[in-house]
Amino acid sequence: MAEQTFTISELAREFDVTTRTIRFYEDQSLLEPAREGQRRIYSRRDRVRLMLILRGKRIGLSLLEIRELFDLYDAASNDEPQLREFIRILSRKEQQLQEQLDDIRVVLGEIGQIRSQCEKALGKQAV
Amino acid sequence: MAEQTFTISELAREFDVTTRTIRFYEDQSLLEPAREGQRRIYSRRDRVRLMLILRGKRIGLSLLEIRELFDLYDAASNDEPQLREFIRILSRKEQQLQEQLDDIRVVLGEIGQIRSQCEKALGKQAV
């Protein structure tokens, strides 16, 4: 059974981004879809990459950082300094994420408090 | 004992931002320090606001969103529609934060896996 492929607008719909966005990611070397004539053809692997890009963005990575991670990941299996560099970057990002997570917990806690105060001020109807 | 105050560069040092940044926040109506002649004088309350701004940013709020929250918070004690709007915004943001938190957990998990693979590939030295 042949590999499943996708068009640019299929991916755009599925992930709720514009086609412009997807082409822009290609410009930034984050995607490299095959071509059939002029048309771009996206493989499962391309689709996964797009998912990773979008998740990377959601956690606050820049497109450049995402690209660096891709590059490292692609090249990392070879020599040892590469691997060590990869680990270093991941550790740093892990720590940042952990701090961000703590921040979010704090804010969520405060939001909860403020909200219950508001609800009390409005009487006991559920909101 | 008189209220403690701060200069712009004291705050800049303390929070590791530039004075330009602090003035920019004032431009955006996020801060309203008192003046002594021309010079800006920051109160404890201003300092707290700055802390809130920076924490808001760390969790991915735009300056505009931060300002809206400030405005609502300042005005919220009065009428009921204000309060309801406040609650609505907080709920929406709470949900976004929760999703972001889930994303971060996923990525942290994957980072852990990738890293332990890397470490295995490098032999059993601690990294």
Added chain:
DNA sequence: ATTGACGTTGACGTAAACGTCAAGTTATTG
């Protein structure tokens, strides 16, 4: 053959969040 949907490549525009001068004011310190 034309219409419509979908695709393509430029090129320029935009919003957010500051950075970076320039040119002047005020305070203090040797």
Added chain:
DNA sequence: CAATAACTTGACGTTTACGTCAACGTCAAT
């Protein structure tokens, strides 16, 4: 009192991540 440091207000520049045309290609259906 002159230098230096710290402050001020513009005004313009910069980066990121796209949006928005314009102008054109391609293919299927009418």
